Amino acid sequence: MRCVFDTNVLVSSLLLPDSKPRQALDKALREGKVLVSFAALAELYDVLSRKQFRHYVDEEEVRSFLAALTREAQWIDVEARIQACRDPKDDKFLELAVSGQGTHIVTGDIDLLVLNPFRGIELLPPHRFLEIRK
DSSP states (O other): OEEEEOHHHHHHHHHOTTSHHHHHHHHHHHHSEEEEOHHHHHHHHHHHTSGGGGGTOOHHHHHHHHHHHHHHSEEOOOOOOOOOSSSGGGHHHHHHHHHTTOSEEEOOOHHHHTTOSBTTBEEEOHHHHTTOOO
16 A cells, blocks of 8 residues: 545644544555655745644644655655646645656545546545455
8 A cells, every 4th residue: 555645634634633634644644655746845844834834733734744754754756747637736745656656645525536536546534544454
């Protein structure tokens, strides 16, 4: 299992430690690999740095989460260039999955979910990812 997580799922997994997104991330880290790229991590950092999130997590929690994620995840140099998503900002997740031979993209974004399956990669929300048996 080689998984890509979109930004919203990762944000939810940090903010809501008992949530389905967090359970999905923990499952992927435990049973497979989580794939990351510079573009995906840059977006995650940008989102988590927004002022509105300081009510929920401080800078140290953000840094710890990002450090743990980069330490446990597999870094992928993205070589694929894809223009398939109706929201072009989401193409980075498709590119990451294709470049890293991903098997799953975990997302709640309908712009990505409508592409399921994409080049043999399953796109599914966290609660469906949790139903997958090893």
